[in-house]
Amino acid sequence: MGENTIIRFEHVTKQYDDDSPVLQDVSFEIEKGKFYTLLGPSGCGKTTVLKLIAGFIEPTKGNIYFNGKVINNLPANKRQVNTVFQDYALFPHLNVFENIAFGLRIKKIKNDEITRKVKEALKFVNLEGYENREIKEMSGGQRQRVAIARAIVNEPEVILLDEPLSALDLKLRTEMQYELRELQRNLGITFIFVTHDQEEALAMSDEIFVLNGGKIEQSGTPTDIYDEPINRFVADFIGESNIVSGTMLEDYVVKFTGKTFDCVDAGFNKSEDVDVVIRPEDLEITLPEKGKLQVKVDSQLFRGVHYEISCYDSEGNEWLVHSTKKAIVGEEIGLFFEPEAIHVMRHGETEEEFDKRLEAYEEVNG
Amino acid sequence: MKNRSRNFYLIPYVIWIALFVIAPLFLVLYYSFFNIEGEFTLSNYQKFFTPVYLKMTFSSFWYAFLITLFTLLIAYPTAYLLTKTKHKQLWLLLIIVPSWINLLLKAYAFLGIFGTYGAANSILEVIGIGSQQILFTDFSFIFVSVYIFLPFMILPIFNALDELNPSLLYASSDLGASQWTTFTRVIFPLTLDGVKAGCQIVFIPALSLFMLTRLIAGNRVITLGTAIEQHFLVTQDWGMGSTIAVFLILAMVLIMIFTGTRKKGVL
Numbered sequence: 001m002g003e004n005t006i007i008r009f010e011h012v013t014k015q016y017d018d019d020s021p022v023l024q025d026v027s028f029e030i031e032k033g034k035f036y037t038l039l040g041p042s043g044c045g046k047t048t049v050l051k052l053i054a055g056f057i058e059p060t061k062g063n064i065y066f067n068g069k070v071i072n073n074l075p076a077n078k079r080q081v082n083t084v085f086q087d088y089a090l091f092p093h094l095n096v097f098e099n100i101a102f103g104l105r106i107k108k109i110k111n112d113e114i115t116r117k118v119k120e121a122l123k124f125v126n127l128e129g130y131e132n133r134e135i136k137e138m139s140g141g142q143r144q145r146v147a148i149a150r151a152i153v154n155e156p157e158v159i160l161l162d163e164p165l166s167a168l169d170l171k172l173r174t175e176m177q178y179e180l181r182e183l184q185r186n187l188g189i190t191f192i193f194v195t196h197d198q199e200e201a202l203a204m205s206d207e208i209f210v211l212n213g214g215k216i217e218q219s220g221t222p223t224d225i226y227d228e229p230i231n232r233f234v235a236d237f238i239g240e241s242n243i244v245s246g247t248m249l250e251d252y253v254v255k256f257t258g259k260t261f262d263c264v265d266a267g268f269n270k271s272e273d274v275d276v277v278i279r280p281e282d283l284e285i286t287l288p289e290k291g292k293l294q295v296k297v298d299s300q301l302f303r304g305v306h307y308e309i310s311c312y313d314s315e316g317n318e319w320l321v322h323s324t325k326k327a328i329v330g331e332e333i334g335l336f337f338e339p340e341a342i343h344v345m346r347h348g349e350t351e352e353e354f355d356k357r358l359e360a361y362e363e364v365n366g
Numbered sequence: 367m368k369n370r371s372r373n374f375y376l377i378p379y380v381i382w383i384a385l386f387v388i389a390p391l392f393l394v395l396y397y398s399f400f401n402i403e404g405e406f407t408l409s410n411y412q413k414f415f416t417p418v419y420l421k422m423t424f425s426s427f428w429y430a431f432l433i434t435l436f437t438l439l440i441a442y443p444t445a446y447l448l449t450k451t452k453h454k455q456l457w458l459l460l461i462i463v464p465s466w467i468n469l470l471l472k473a474y475a476f477l478g479i480f481g482t483y484g485a486a487n488s489i490l491e492v493i494g495i496g497s498q499q500i501l502f503t504d505f506s507f508i509f510v511s512v513y514i515f516l517p518f519m520i521l522p523i524f525n526a527l528d529e530l531n532p533s534l535l536y537a538s539s540d541l542g543a544s545q546w547t548t549f550t551r552v553i554f555p556l557t558l559d560g561v562k563a564g565c566q567i568v569f570i571p572a573l574s575l576f577m578l579t580r581l582i583a584g585n586r587v588i589t590l591g592t593a594i595e596q597h598f599l600v601t602q603d604w605g606m607g608s609t610i611a612v613f614l615i616l617a618m619v620l621i622m623i624f625t626g627t628r629k630k631g632v633l
Contacts, residue, residue: 056536076539089537093555102551103541154541 004031005068006157006190007053012062014048021060022048024214030158030192035184037193037201040211041237046194049211050160053192055079067157082151083160086167088143090135096122096146097131103154121153124183141172148183158190165200177203198238202226210234218351230354231345235277242283244317246276246344251361254344257293257313265344266361275345280308280322282341291334295319297327311335391615397608402601410609419593419610426589427617430572433511437568438561440512441519448520449527458524465517473581476510477501480582502584510582511572519564526560527553562625570618590614 007030014023023045030036038046051057052064055076063070071079082103090099100121104114122128125145130138138146144164151159161180165173181204184191195201201208202222210217210225210233218230229235232243246256251266256276268274288294295311298318302308309321311333319335327333346354401407413419444461448454464472479485480500487497500506530553538548554561576591585592590610597607 054536054540056539076536077542077544081540083537083540085533085537087531087533089531089533091534091537091552091556102538102543106542106547150541 004033005029006032006066008065009049009052010063010065012052012059012064014045014052014057015060020214022214023052023059025062026214026216027062028209028216028219030190032157032190033188034206035181035191035193035204037195037205037208038211039195039198039201039208039237041196044211045214046196046211047162048214050083050162050192050194053158054081054083054160080157081160082154082156082158083162084144084147084151084164086162086164088147088164090143090146090150092135094135095131096127096133096135096138099135099146100150100153102150107154117153118149121149124152124186125149126179140167141176144168144176148180152183152187152189156189158192161191161193163194163196165195166197173200180204202238210237212237216351218354228343228358229277229345230349230351231347232275235275235343235345240280240320240322242278242280242317242319244276246274248272248274248344254342257315257317259292261292261342262339263342263344264340265342267357268344268346273347275347277343277345278319278337278341280320281306282337283319283321283323284336285309285321285323285325285327286334286336288332288334291336293319293335295333295335297329297331297333300327300329394608394611394615397604398612400605402603402605407605410605413606414609414613422588422590422593423613425587426573426591429508429511429575429587429589430569432508433515433572434565434569436508436512437515437519438565441516441523441564442561444516445520445523445527448524454528458520461520462517465514469514470577472514473510473578476506476513476582480506501582502586504583504587507578507583507587511575511578514578515568515572518567522560522563522567523557524560526557530556566622566625570621573617574614 009026009028012023012026013021015021026045026049038049040046048057052059055071055074055078059072064072066074066079066081091102094102097118100118101114104117109117118131119128122130125148127142127145127149130142130146135143135146144167147164165176165180168176177200180191180193193201193204202225205222207219208222208225209219212233218225218234220228225234226238229238229241235241235243244256246254248265248268248271249255249260250270251268252263254261254263254265254274254276293313295313298310298312300307300309303322306322306324307326309323309327311319311321311327313319321327321335346357349357398410399406399408401409448457448461451457477484481487482497482499482501484500486500490496490498534552534556535548538552539545543551573589574591574594575589576595579585579587579589579592590613594607594610594614597603597610
């Protein structure tokens with residue numbers, strides 16, 4: 001356990017009554033001052049992790065450490081953690097000032113000190129001068145900021161954010177992503193952010209935990225997870241991807257769609273069945289004879305920044321291409337890609353095994 | 367055309383309100399200006415401000431206040447526990463069911479229970495305290511009144527508690543509040559409208575209780591309600607009875623204005 005570790009989960013399981021566990025034997029560490037994202041589809045257990053850290057629920061098995069101390073049964077009001085709720089949970093009977101001052105008043109801080117801190121928090125979230133507004137007079141985005149101010153004013157060590165941007169429209173959401181990221185950097189507080197939106201996760205995080213079915217599928221930096229997804233689920237969940245079955249003939253040689261390709265992956269058994277991922281933006285449209293793959297254009301969508309072109313090869317695999325060039329529906333085209341664009345995934349590999357294999361063949365190379 | 371047909375449907379209600387709400391109010395006001403001989407006079411109003419009637423007014427308010435207070439003290443925790451139970455609708459139904467039984471029947475039932483040879487005294491005998499005079503005391507009057515009004519207080523408070531967004535309670539605890547602080551700073555202020563509604567529903571009828579004062583309190587407690595009944599049925603002084611009724615109506619209107627529920631935005 002590193003010196004910077006602030007929260008540590010040790011084989012934590014959470015189960016309600018006799019239902020199947022919502023969280024299964026999860027272990028991870030959270031370091032001070034970083035922006036973490038828990039990413040996964042609904043029902044994957046990400047909110048459960050947040051509730052466990054906040055203290056709204058207790059783990060069924062395992063231990064949760066905060067600054068090295070077990071906090072399994074510590075009630076929420078005794079924890080150095082504040083939450084920004086999905087529905088903001090602002091108190092409708094209090095105005096903006098009193099909402100933000102709520103935590104400070106409980107700590108019995110002097111009045112002029114409270115006024116100073118609330119004003120500072122409002123400044124941080126760009127809501128100066130809104131002290132006396134009623135909550136119902138605020139827009140969704142403004143409520144969001146009040147909720148954030150209410151959390152940061154208590155100067156917690158960790159701030160938990162439960163899908164706080166999901167109720168905002170796209171433009172405001174993007175704006176808030178920047179603001180949240182900047183706020184986190186300025187404050188230096190650990191942020192743990194829960195979302196099902198992969199773009200949000202990639203844009204904001206220092207580190208992402210991808211959860212599925214109550215387990216952590218993969219953790220790492222956004223580029224790690226995007227470029228080296230561990231399995232079909234992660235590859236599919238993070239960004240668009242073309243996933244086809246293939247065979248690893250030998251190190252750095254993979255066969256799929258009946259053809260053999262050079263790649264940069266190694267450490268597999270001979271002729272092992274694998275999944276192959278190629279991201280749509282790594283595929284380039286060329287003439288059929290120049291392409292590594294020959295496909296037929298099935299349909300095309302204009303996405304603004306690029307065209308999303310759906311093609312099929314002769315074996316019936318779908319290939320999604322993101323290209324700034326337009327294609328003609330029904331036409332045969334060639335797809336070209338670099339060996340680095342191919343990412344090979346072993347079936348049923350755990351994160352640990354994956355890391356080990358990566359290390360092993362990188363050593364050979366190095 | 368549309369407007370006219372809508373007005374047409376309103377006719378039965380307008381007639382109903384005119385006949386059974388507005389007309390009686392004017393009749394009460396009209397009668398209050400006549401003395402027992404049928405002469406026009408303002409003496410009834412003078413009489414109301416004599417110590418006899420002022421004392422009666424005071425005791426009406428005092429008992430109504432006590433009844434409301436005790437009903438609230440019992441109803442709030444009950445409603446709170448109800449929202450925490452698994453089958454809350456069932457429990458709520460069980461609490462409401464007694465209010466469907468006729469008031470008179472319930473009063474007679476208590477006559478039996480609290481009587482000299484009733485169940486309450488039997489229990490007191492067994493535990494060794496001995497037989498007591500329970501009926502015709504302030505205690506029995508307030509006890510039975512609270513029992514009767516309880517469902518009316520529980521219902522609005524239960525609804526207010528049930529509507530409370532649970533994430534507000536999480537937020538309060540997240541911000542460091544203990545359960546008691548959460549109650550005083552979040553739960554109670556947010557259910558105040560329910561409490562107000564409940565107090566109104568209890569206080570206003572409690573002001574004019576007359577049957578219970580006779581049956582349970584044995585006419586030891588004389589409220590404005592009892593006085594009205596006596597004037598109309600016994601002394602036949604309709605004028606004085608109406609005058610008291612006018613003041614009672616004024617009091618009710620004032621209470622409704624002051625405890626009026628201002629709907630704050632529910633998030």
